[in-house]
Every structure is written in structure tokens, then in C-alpha cells.
Amino acid sequence: MNKQQPLLELKDLHISFTTSTGVVEAVRGANLTVYPGQSVAIVGESGSGKSTAAMSVLGLLPGTGKITDGQIFFDGEDITHLSEKERRRYRGSGIGLVPQDPMSNLNPVWRIGTQIAESLRANKMVPRSGEKARVAELLGEAGLPDAENRARQYPHEFSGGMRQRSLIAMGLAARPKLLIADEPTSALDVTVQKRILDHLEDLTRDLGAAILFITHDLGLAAERAEHLVVMHRGRIVESGPSLQILRNPQHPYTKRLVHAAPSLASARIRAAQEQGVESDELLAGAVDKQEPVIEVRNLGKEFDVRGKRGEKFKAVDDVSFTLRKGTTLALVGESGSGKSTVANMVLNLLDADEGHVYYKGEDISVLGGQALFEMRRNLQVVFQNPFGSLDPMYSIYKCIEEPLALHRVGNRKAREARVAELLDMVSMPRSAMRRYPNELSGGQRQRIAIARALALDPEVLVLDEAVSALDVLVQNQILKLLAGLQEELDLSYLFITHDLAVVRQTADDVVVMRQGRIMEQGTADEIFANPQEDYTRDLIDSVPGLGIELGTG
Structure with a gap:
């Protein structure tokens, strides 16, 4: 060349x-x-x-x-x-482009196929008669199965990953x-x-x-x-x-990036284990805690298939696991594996068709009214998108104070003191109270979301892809913050994620899901050192950077 x-x-x-x-x-x-x-x-x-x-x-x-x-x-x-x-x-x-945000870069009122055909037409790539076949080919190339039918769908009918693949097909359309x-x-x-x-x-x-x-x-x-x-x-x-x-970064900023990247941290853990160092020495707090705080037993959930009357899709199929007090359990799987559906049933935001969820031995899947309202204090959630999970019309003070007011905790003065205390906890200045979400970065917003989730002194936090929208340096800070809060407040985390590198850094136990079912589960050390299923092995092997030899530096 x-x-x-x-x-x-x-x-x-x-x-x-x-x-x-x-x-x-x-x-x-x-x-x-x-x-x-x-x-x-x-x-x-x-x-x-x-x-x-x-x-x-x-x-x-x-x-x-x-x-x-x-x-x-x-x-x-x-x-x-x-x-x-x-x-x-x-x-x-x-020059082709694959932009980052699939939601704002696809036209919501045009079919996916039409949008790809548009880029073919703009670059005079194929005659009109060949457009349909070429669109299907490009979508298949970008990893979308059943491409012909997918081309007829709209962006809102696609998952985030599928939308991103459509953008990749568009970026490559004109070669x-x-x-x-x-x-x-x-x-x-x-x-x-x-x-x-x-x-x-x-x-x-x-x-x-x-x-x-x-x-x-x-x-x-x-x-x-x-x-x-x-x-x-x-x-x-x-x-x-x-x-x-990677092996010999010169600039202090590059050194920080190398240190913060989850996949590279995972590589360091693996290297250390191969040299006989236990990961407990590298990662904070893997205390043997056996007391169950959440027990999920034989959960099942079906949904109607859109456009196919009477046909059902089994999103969750006979799922059981236990979250031990003061530990982190990672529920891992690809998009569509059912992990978020399980989380929503644990939070009682979705009714289970089969099975039960127990909190400290109490069946929460049958609770309603005031009992469910009280239970919500103990189980809180931090969502994936720090930009969509805070009300843009609320000041930061109001965002954090809302659950306290809703549950009638203290008077105004006591709530103000609690908000200040929560901001301290998540390492945000108290002056942030007067600001609004649009004035904060993604990482700062996620700290506010965590502060809000902690407002009612919960025992369990459900973290639904809580760091996947963040830069590695910020991600690293939030993971450290969560680890510190867990130790300080004896919190239990149910971590929903597709990022195995983050799991390696944070989880005590791992449950691997695929197509609604549990493939395997065990401690993080067991799963990473000796995965039993090919699917789990593929997930681990797909972590970018995990196979890179970092040397001793």
C-alpha cells in the first residue's frame, strides 16, 4: 500500500x-x-x-x-x-459518517429503509429498481437479521442497538x-x-x-x-x-485514561490472577455476605407480538437468583435478553405472569396501595440516561427533594439539610442546588440521579445501565462513588448491564441472561475464570481491549 x-x-x-x-x-x-x-x-x-x-x-x-x-x-x-x-x-x-446518537440522527416519521435509500440516491449508487435489494443487503451487512422486514419498520420500533446499526448501514452505503x-x-x-x-x-x-x-x-x-x-x-x-x-503513555492525561478504561482494568485483573494474586486484593470489599435481601423465584413474563394477533413472546422465562445483602449482583446480557424486564418486575413497575420477587422474605409481587408505596422507599433505581431521567423544569434541589416531599419526610428545613447532605455524599457542591439539569454534564447529572435515589435511605439500588452513557474517566469516578457508598451505607446493588468490563470491576455475583433465560450464574471470579457456556465465553472474549498485553508498566 x-x-x-x-x-x-x-x-x-x-x-x-x-x-x-x-x-x-x-x-x-x-x-x-x-x-x-x-x-x-x-x-x-x-x-x-x-x-x-x-x-x-x-x-x-x-x-x-x-x-x-x-x-x-x-x-x-x-x-x-x-x-x-x-x-x-x-x-x-x-467521506461517510456514522454519528453517535441514533435517536436524533434518524427521522422518526420515515421508515428505516427509506432513509438508507435516500443516502444511496444522493450518491447515485444504484438504479431505483435495485434500491430495495441493496438496502436489505446493507442492513444485513451491519448485523440486522430479517433485513427486508426491518427496512419497513420505523425508528421507534428498533432498539438503540438496532438504530445504531441502521446508521452504520447508511454511513457505508456509498462505499x-x-x-x-x-x-x-x-x-x-x-x-x-x-x-x-x-x-x-x-x-x-x-x-x-x-x-x-x-x-x-x-x-x-x-x-x-x-x-x-x-x-x-x-x-x-x-x-x-x-x-x-497503551504500554508506555507519556502524558499525564493519557496515563489517567489508560488507568480508567474498564476493559484495561479487567485486563490488569486477569493478568494479576494469572500471577496468583487474588482479585480481592485488587478490588475493594468482597466480604462473604450470605443474607439474602432480594430473592427472585421462577419469574416469567410474556408480551403480545406487535401485528400478530394472539401470538405471544416470552421475554422472561423461569428466572431465579438471589441478591445478597451488601453485595453487587450483575444481570448481564445483550439487548433483548430480558434483563431490564426482570429489573422492572423486581421494582414492581411490571407485573410478573409467573413467579415471585421477595424482599427480606416478603413477597412484593402481591403488594399494592400503601404497602407498595412504603416498599418503594427500600428499592430505588438509577436509570441509564442522565439526560432523560431528571425533569428539566426542576432545579437540582427540587429533583432531589421530590421523593422526600412525596413520602412526607421531615419539614422543609429538614429536607433542605437532607438535600445538602446527599449532595455531599455524591461529591457535588451544595451550590448545585440552585442549578438546573441542562447546566450540568452527564456525569454530574448521574451523581444527582444517585443522590435522588439515596434520598429515602434505601437498602437496594437497581442500576439500569447506570454508567454506559458516560465517558471512561467519569464512569470510573461514578463506579468508585458507588463502591464507596455501598461500603458506607451497606447498600445492595442489582446492576443491569451489557458491559462485561464494568462487571469485572464491580460485581460480586454474575447472572448471564440470553433470550429470557439464565444461561449461567456464579461469583464474578468463577464466571470470568471458567465460563461454562459458549455464550458467556463469547461475551467475555468480545470485551474490547481485554486481550491486549499491557506489560508490567
Whole structure:
């Protein structure tokens, strides 16, 4: 491969935004080169400038963003200041995009197939008569089964992972020379993520296409990209071959990223265990606690199949497990495995068709009225999306105070003191009380959601994908916060997740679900050291970065 002529070059790129408080420089003097067929990853947390740098290549800077200095070359042509019309020439067929958020990047009133056909049409890829077949082919390529029927559905009928796969099909539709993948698999389960990324890798090889990954997951970046570029506060602080950076990071920020990445932490645990060090020495508090706090016995739940009268779909089938007091039980599985349905039945937000849920020996599946209201104090939930789980019209004070007022706990003064205490607990300043959710970052919002969940002194927290929407550094902080609170308050956690790397760091016990049934369960050490089922082994092997040899550094 001739690597002399770069496909993409950023030269001393500066990008600024004009805000009410003045000019903010989002990218400061970035230099970056991508060669044909090469895979490069830009890594950094939210606000580091990584997405801004990538979007400038497509001329898609949001709001007041503009390039103030430097140049962008694509395939030898200076594209820094092209007009909108000129840019269309290379969007799609020259440079493809897989955006991050599948909800806001799909038109809710158009069928999925129509939206993919649109990108084929814009790039004159196939004649009208061949569109339908090509759409199905692209969806199948992106890992969607039953692609022809799926093409006729609307975005709201897809799971987050399925929507993300549709965007991947769109990004690849015109066979671009460069694919910009902005957190392309953040909504996907690890096994699906692996399949998609394997496919992208094959595409790079077969078509000579290059991939520019934007990600905060250092494990994923290092496994999938030959070259890493680390961004921090608008600057590139380090760049070079992936493994070199991973094994010997030079910049303090890169060192923090390497340390925080869950997949790499899992790799360290595995390496330590192979050297005979018990994981208890690496991970806080695996005390042997046997007293059951939640017992789930033979749970079952069926739903009607949309559009097929009389047909039922068994979402949960004969599920049993025990959450021990003061421990973390991780309920693991891909999208559609039934894990969130189980969580909703544990929380009594969904009635079970079969089986029972016991809290300290009491059957909560038969509770109603006041008894259920009282029970809710003991079982609280932290949801996945920190942006959707707080009322935007409520101040932070009101968000946290609401459950206290609802359960008539204390007078106004006592509640104010409790809110202040809860903010201290989750390491948020008391001044945050007067602010609103839109003024906070994702990580700060999740801290507020945790504070709200703790307001009524619960014994059990159900954490439904509670860190999957967060950057690794923030994720690491929240996991540490949860571990500290668990120890301090003797909390029990039911952790719903598809992220095996996080499970390895946090869980005492693991229950693996697939298609509504339990595949296997045991302690985290047992499951990771000696998985009994091929499915579990696949899940573990799909964790990005887990197989990377980190060396002794």
C-alpha cells in the first residue's frame, strides 16, 4: 500500500465557537494524518474537541463553530473553506459518517429503509429498481437479521442497538474512502459491537477505506486502531502507534485514561490472577455476605407480538437468583435478553405472569396501595440516561427533594439539610442546588440521579445501565462513588448491564441472561475464570481491549 499520499490531513487546525461569554477555542492547533486504508482513533473525554475536529472535516460544525486557522486536506485537495455545494461532492462517497446518537440522527416519521435509500440516491449508487435489494443487503451487512422486514419498520420500533446499526448501514452505503465513526458502537452490546467492528475492519481491508474512530473507550481504540491520537482540552497531547501509547503513555492525561478504561482494568485483573494474586486484593470489599435481601423465584413474563394477533413472546422465562445483602449482583446480557424486564418486575413497575420477587422474605409481587408505596422507599433505581431521567423544569434541589416531599419526610428545613447532605455524599457542591439539569454534564447529572435515589435511605439500588452513557474517566469516578457508598451505607446493588468490563470491576455475583433465560450464574471470579457456556465465553472474549498485553508498566 502506498502510504506516501495522505488521505486526510489536518494542519495546525484551530476551531472556535462564539458564546455569550466570548470566544471559546474548541480545537487548538491540531495536526493529524490518516493514510488510505489506515485506522486512526481520536480518544478523549467529552469536551476534549475530538468530535469537533472530526465534524470540521465534513463541514458540519454546529452553531457558531468556525475554522479560524489551519487547513484540512482530503485526497490532496484543500477543503478547508469549500462552499456547501462543493462539499456535497465528497460527502457520502468520499467521506461517510456514522454519528453517535441514533435517536436524533434518524427521522422518526420515515421508515428505516427509506432513509438508507435516500443516502444511496444522493450518491447515485444504484438504479431505483435495485434500491430495495441493496438496502436489505446493507442492513444485513451491519448485523440486522430479517433485513427486508426491518427496512419497513420505523425508528421507534428498533432498539438503540438496532438504530445504531441502521446508521452504520447508511454511513457505508456509498462505499466512502474515509469513514468517520463517532462513538459508532456506544449503544451496542459487546458481541454485536465486535461483529460490527470486525465488519468495519474487513471493509477497510477490502475497499482500501480508512476509518477515523472518535471514542472515549481506550480499550476499544487500542484494539481497533493502528494509530491513537489523544485529545485533551482542544489539544492533541499525544499520538503514536496504539500499543506503544497503551504500554508506555507519556502524558499525564493519557496515563489517567489508560488507568480508567474498564476493559484495561479487567485486563490488569486477569493478568494479576494469572500471577496468583487474588482479585480481592485488587478490588475493594468482597466480604462473604450470605443474607439474602432480594430473592427472585421462577419469574416469567410474556408480551403480545406487535401485528400478530394472539401470538405471544416470552421475554422472561423461569428466572431465579438471589441478591445478597451488601453485595453487587450483575444481570448481564445483550439487548433483548430480558434483563431490564426482570429489573422492572423486581421494582414492581411490571407485573410478573409467573413467579415471585421477595424482599427480606416478603413477597412484593402481591403488594399494592400503601404497602407498595412504603416498599418503594427500600428499592430505588438509577436509570441509564442522565439526560432523560431528571425533569428539566426542576432545579437540582427540587429533583432531589421530590421523593422526600412525596413520602412526607421531615419539614422543609429538614429536607433542605437532607438535600445538602446527599449532595455531599455524591461529591457535588451544595451550590448545585440552585442549578438546573441542562447546566450540568452527564456525569454530574448521574451523581444527582444517585443522590435522588439515596434520598429515602434505601437498602437496594437497581442500576439500569447506570454508567454506559458516560465517558471512561467519569464512569470510573461514578463506579468508585458507588463502591464507596455501598461500603458506607451497606447498600445492595442489582446492576443491569451489557458491559462485561464494568462487571469485572464491580460485581460480586454474575447472572448471564440470553433470550429470557439464565444461561449461567456464579461469583464474578468463577464466571470470568471458567465460563461454562459458549455464550458467556463469547461475551467475555468480545470485551474490547481485554486481550491486549499491557506489560508490567
